Amino acid sequence: MKKQLFTTFALVSALSASAAMAQQKMDDMKGTDMAKKPAVSTPITHMAKGTVKKIDAKTGWVLMAHEPVNSMNWPAMTMSFKAKDKSLLDKLAVDKKVDFGFVKEGEDYLMTIVK
Structure with a gap:
């Protein structure tokens, strides 16, 4: 039981850290062209x-x-x-x-x- 509880805790911790890192990377992009507008593909003629x-x-x-x-x-x-x-x-x-x-x-x- 303790092993299952520890595994669950480790998984939740890893997911939380991953989400925080993703948000930090998005914050680093503020002010760049990519943060200002979504990518739009130009149709090919x-x-x-x-x-x-x-x-x-x-x-x-x-x-x-x-x-x-x-x-x-x-x-x-x-x-x-x-x-x-x-x-x-x-x-x-x-x-x-x-x-x-x-x-x-x-x-x-x-x-x-x-x-």
């Missing part, structure tokens, strides 16, 4: 070549048959992209071949560039 298959101007979705996208390790396929800015739709027409850029935002792939 992936470039692709494709042919416009369908445009839904009302919703801003574009169906593209694109070539392989090396930066995403994707094969050629046909998929939908949402225009981040609906003014991009003015540069598109069904059966037009374009170079375009996109980012992943949440569950959507947003078209951000059309050339």
Whole structure:
């Protein structure tokens, strides 16, 4: 019984010390950029070549048959992209071949560039 009590006491002491050390390390970071703002990852713009298959101007979705996208390790396929800015739709027409850029935002792939 004494052995179990001692083990429990040692474990509680170790956890308390660990928590105190973690707080001290956070206190040491006050005034640094890391303490001021959370890390935010910048979305990567992936470039692709494709042919416009369908445009839904009302919703801003574009169906593209694109070539392989090396930066995403994707094969050629046909998929939908949402225009981040609906003014991009003015540069598109069904059966037009374009170079375009996109980012992943949440569950959507947003078209951000059309050339």
